[in-house]
Amino acid sequence: MYGENVSDIAMKTIIINSEENNIKDADLKDAGEIIKRGGLVAFPTETVYGLGGDAMNPEASRKIYAAKGRPSDNPLIVHIYKMEDLFRIADGVSEGALKLAERYWPGPLTMIFKKKETVPDQTTGGLDTVAVRMPDNRIALRFIEAAGGFVAAPSANLSGRPSTTTAEHVIEDMNGRIDMIIDGGSSVIGLESTIVDMTGSSPMILRPGYINGEMIRDVLGDVSYDPAVFGEETEGLRPRAPGMKYRHYAPKGELTIVKGEREAVVSYIKRGIDEALKDGKRVGVISASRDMTDGAASGMERETPGITGRTEADGYGKEVLIMNVGDLRDEYSIARHLYDVLRECDKKDIDIIYSEDFSTPKIGQAIMNRLIKAAGHRVVEV
Ligand code: AMP
Ligand code: MG
Numbered sequence: 491m492y493g494e495n496v497s498d499i500a501m502k503t504i505i506i507n508s509e510e511n512n513i514k515d516a517d518l519k520d521a522g523e524i525i526k527r528g529g530l531v532a533f534p535t536e537t538v539y540g541l542g543g544d545a546m547n548p549e550a551s552r553k554i555y556a557a558k559g560r561p562s563d564n565p566l567i568v569h570i571y572k573m574e575d576l577f578r579i580a581d582g583v584s585e586g587a588l589k590l591a592e593r594y595w596p597g598p599l600t601m602i603f604k605k606k607e608t609v610p611d612q613t614t615g616g617l618d619t620v621a622v623r624m625p626d627n628r629i630a631l632r633f634i635e636a637a638g639g640f641v642a643a644p645s646a647n648l649s650g651r652p653s654t655t656t657a658e659h660v661i662e663d664m665n666g667r668i669d670m671i672i673d674g675g676s677s678v679i680g681l682e683s684t685i686v687d688m689t690g691s692s693p694m695i696l697r698p699g700y701i702n703g704e705m706i707r708d709v710l711g712d713v714s715y716d717p718a719v720f721g722e723e724t725e726g727l728r729p730r731a732p733g734m735k736y737r738h739y740a741p742k743g744e745l746t747i748v749k750g751e752r753e754a755v756v757s758y759i760k761r762g763i764d765e766a767l768k769d770g771k772r773v774g775v776i777s778a779s780r781d782m783t784d785g786a787a788s789g790m791e792r793e794t795p796g797i798t799g800r801t802e803a804d805g806y807g808k809e810v811l812i813m814n815v816g817d818l819r820d821e822y823s824i825a826r827h828l829y830d831v832l833r834e835c836d837k838k839d840i841d842i843i844y845s846e847d848f849s850t851p852k853i854g855q856a857i858m859n860r861l862i863k864a865a866g867h868r869v870v871e872v
Contacts, residue, residue: 534674
């Protein structure tokens, strides 16, 4: 006996290549069987990649927490593929919830309901409520059906790291830790779903996402926010979505968000770069293009993840990485590339990161919610 070493416990992860809308029936069947046996499969959705297990199997939930290194009081979202299944896991589904489902499902909206007893406590982190979503991605919907209809899934990243929006990201974090990864290309939205608590008298947003307050109000005439959505992570202010209390989405480097007039922001960041270089540190800058003279406005870079290493043009050496996260005239492009850019900072061993503010009209609240957490609330106004 030589004891357990890494190769004893590490498993072989099967990687399935598929195009959006197209997964081979045989692969789908294998994926479904892994879930039914209690195993784990990472799968694409329109928001981020999910780390799926059988929502009705407590052992599968335990494995999800273990694979992510996630605290087990942080509940999972149950993914369904057809409306009838909602009533098998949720109680007290209101008229309002049905209206939201009709408008936004399949889509990037998670709703919280009272849970039925059929849902194991391990899946809901001990809560008597359950989070449910029907994703808007054909591979995801077919996979959930093949898996038996109820797939519990958090984002497919190691706990504390930025979420995964490509299969490459999932491989970085999960290779050897789960049974299978289905590659379905890049996530179209790139940020996790909006979470709305439907158990109270009016809908309450616990986590902002693509479906914003305006879009909820448009259907129900009413919406409120959990104060923790805006708040500092202070004691006493306990977020109603337990996951919101953890330091999340964070790159390894120290990220600072710089807000203010463009010129003031640029000069603040330039001073910061000079300081950091003097200390022998590597610096990253996250910004968005805003007009046709900017590099990323030329179509090509908008297609690919928004990283352009414009270091030489800016007169800096390899120690400075200028990253283009998207284009301000298409605010959704910024959401789509945010996690890719944060992960790039880790790959390039960046020590100090500056980002501009992206409080855009529609998805800006969700972008800034994630970015402020990634920055550990370091926001400078200049
Ligand atoms: P993730 O899928 O990794 O974004 O994590 C799921 C998120 O949903 C976490 O922030 C959880 O705290 C939240 N969540 C899941 N179930 C519930 C629930 N029953 N009540 C409130 N928040 C929930
Ligand atoms: Mg997550």
